[in-house]
Amino acid sequence: MTRVTNFNAGPAALPLPALERAQRELLDLEGTGMSVLEHSHREPPYEAIHREALGLLRRMLAVPDTHHILFMQGGARAQFALVPMNLLHPGRSADHLVTGTWAKQAWEEASLVGAACGATARVAATTEREGRFVRVPAADELALDPGASYVHLTSNNTLFGTQWSVFPDVGEVPLVADMTSDLLTRPIDVARFGLIYAGAQKNLGPAGVTVVLVRKDLLDGARTDIPQIFRYRSFASSDSLFNTPPTFAIYMMRNTLAALEERGGLPALHAENQAKAARLHAAIDANPSMWRAPVERASRSMMNVVFRLPTEALEKAFLAQAAREGMVGLQGHRSVGGIRASLYNAVRLADVERLVEFMEAFERSHGG
Amino acid sequence: MTRVTNFNAGPAALPLPALERAQRELLDLEGTGMSVLEHSHREPPYEAIHREALGLLRRMLAVPDTHHILFMQGGARAQFALVPMNLLHPGRSADHLVTGTWAKQAWEEASLVGAACGATARVAATTEREGRFVRVPAADELALDPGASYVHLTSNNTLFGTQWSVFPDVGEVPLVADMTSDLLTRPIDVARFGLIYAGAQKNLGPAGVTVVLVRKDLLDGARTDIPQIFRYRSFASSDSLFNTPPTFAIYMMRNTLAALEERGGLPALHAENQAKAARLHAAIDANPSMWRAPVERASRSMMNVVFRLPTEALEKAFLAQAAREGMVGLQGHRSVGGIRASLYNAVRLADVERLVEFMEAFERSHGG
DSSP states (O other): OOOOEEOOSSSOOOOHHHHHHHHHTSSSSTTSSSOGGGSOTTSHHHHHHHHHHHHHHHHHTTOOTTEEEEEESSHHHHHHHHHHHHHOOTTOEEEEEEOSHHHHHHHHHHHHHHHHHTOEEEEEEEOEETTEEOOOOOGGGOOOOTTOSOEEEESEETTTTEEOSSOOOOTTSOEEEEOTTTTTSSOOOGGGOSEEEEESTTTTSOTTOEEEEEEHHHHHTOOOSSOGGGOHHHHHTTTTOSSOOOHHHHHHHHHHHHHHHHTTHHHHHHHHHHHHHHHHHHHHHHOTTTOBOOSOGGGBOSSEEEEBOSSHHHHHHHHHHHHHTTEEOOBOOTTTOSEEEEOOTTSOHHHHHHHHHHHHHHHHHTTO | OOOOEEOOSSSOOOOHHHHHHHHHTSSSSTTSSSOGGGSOTTSHHHHHHHHHHHHHHHHHTTOOTTEEEEEESSHHHHHHHHHHHHHOOTTOEEEEEEOSHHHHHHHHHHHHHHHHHTOEEEEEEEOOBTTBOOOOOOGGGOOOOTTOSOEEEESEETTTTEEOSSOOOOTTSOEEEEOTTTTTSSOOOGGGOSEEEEETTTTTSOTTOEEEEEEHHHHHTOOOSSOGGGOHHHHHTTTTOSSOOOHHHHHHHHHHHHHHHHTTHHHHHHHHHHHHHHHHHHHHHHOTTTOBOOSOGGGBOSSEEEEBOSSHHHHHHHHHHHHHTTEEOOBOOTTTOSEEEEOOTTSOHHHHHHHHHHHHHHHHHTTO
């Protein structure tokens, strides 16, 4: 078996030890005589995994006692709706910072939820120019409403490859962040956020489970005119066992988090993530006749490094040759094209070194 | 490795060949050099699995072209809200047939959704007596509203062990059924239903994916004042790739369905399910001094066989001794107690034979 080097944008590479552990015990979890897939979510073997996953997140992210950790389903897409359904009250408004495709969809979904209950989702800033986003806004570009129910932003833009390196000061208004593509890749002060959500399938585990960190006091005033299954409170009061959770996805997230903690936890992940992105950006910047990064330097993502070659034909040749050498998942999002290397936690510095060596060889053979 | 005999109520036993296949290829799916957990949902290797799972369901359940098959997240619990959000229009009402705990929760959730949009969820029948349900209603007990948006029922009641053996005639009103615990266990005429939903974790696969069959014309008039992520139409128009699906859960469902088709498909499953339930019910009925089935005979479930022993102490001894002999998952739901054997598709007739032999030995040793 030869494993490829996987730069997928998500679902994405997982740590090999996490997969090997799952493979080893897939027919028999810890001598229980059944697969984790067959265990009841109300019995000790699964409950221990569930609690361990919650504990790993709390420890690795230094989540304070002021915040719940929830496991939900539906991905960030569901959170686009659930945040306003829970926290946007009739007659109020929410501020959205629009820095990419997903941020825009979050605003559109909040607008629909608002329209149905007499509330509003405002665009408090957008960096869209001709359908593209190449930067995050500066502080003085934010037209914030001090009376907003919350401010929503997308911390990392997977599609165009931009990222908030410093989060904006929004005063007393709760800050809500979609961190689907960069939670657990750099230190964050969770206390600064009212709510953080992240689909697991980039840095935390597989597709099928969504992590939500939410300030407990925000739930006291949350709306109760919505279905119980869509209330954060239902999950907060049941340790995310309100209904049958996606048990295997949570199990694989536990395996992934345990492997990442074993590697040194957040400090080690952050250092390696910085080194990976720096290495790849340096290679791009070193030869402007072959590589071009469309994103403004200060807004460059550490997670999704997006670049172009001089022609689409060269991009096609680059992707094909990379695939032949066992490096896959490098095509840009179908809506923008180009090259995108996603450097999530399971991608190692050695993988990036390999990619850079390949780029240098490609330059030589294609006269860059 | 000794595998136990698993009578869990869900998540539940899975076919061993489906698990072995997953174990075999967990690090390398079909020579692609990565796990199915690491594959993009927008690339051919996963797309082929997704399409195969859809095709298996369509073939095995004989789903007509008039109906979409959707893969969603959130379990039946989410459908309790999504059905009225999509299909219950302001000013209209839906009829609920309340035959158990989940049916009641579906009605409660629909009531919340209705209250928020000026619609109503009516109880058109209930068999609740002193907090318990021991039968499904007779045809003449249904107070159906011919102008209802739909009639909702729960085909099998996992908790109390009742089941609709014949579905009621509801005229031209669309019939909506929660078949979480008996879809693909007996032949059904899908054309008779407006919508069927089922969490996969009983008979179809693991927790984390929900199957929805919905009549296409119902979606033409579905509500559009709800978030896009909660519209059936979003999933219907994208082949359930509206956002990142729970890829591994769908993969495991594919493995499960393939194993069940290999075993002979729905005719074989139905025959074995009938034989399993008949064998266990016969053992219960054979010795009324030891076993008592609280459910009325005509309403007995083929999936969840619920019974009591003369005392709670004997029930405890029964469960402990069964576990020592490798038979687990037999405790009744925490809200009702007693014994419950769930006989889903992955439980074989030989497993039931083993349980019956154990019951007979228990009778002898405990003087029943």
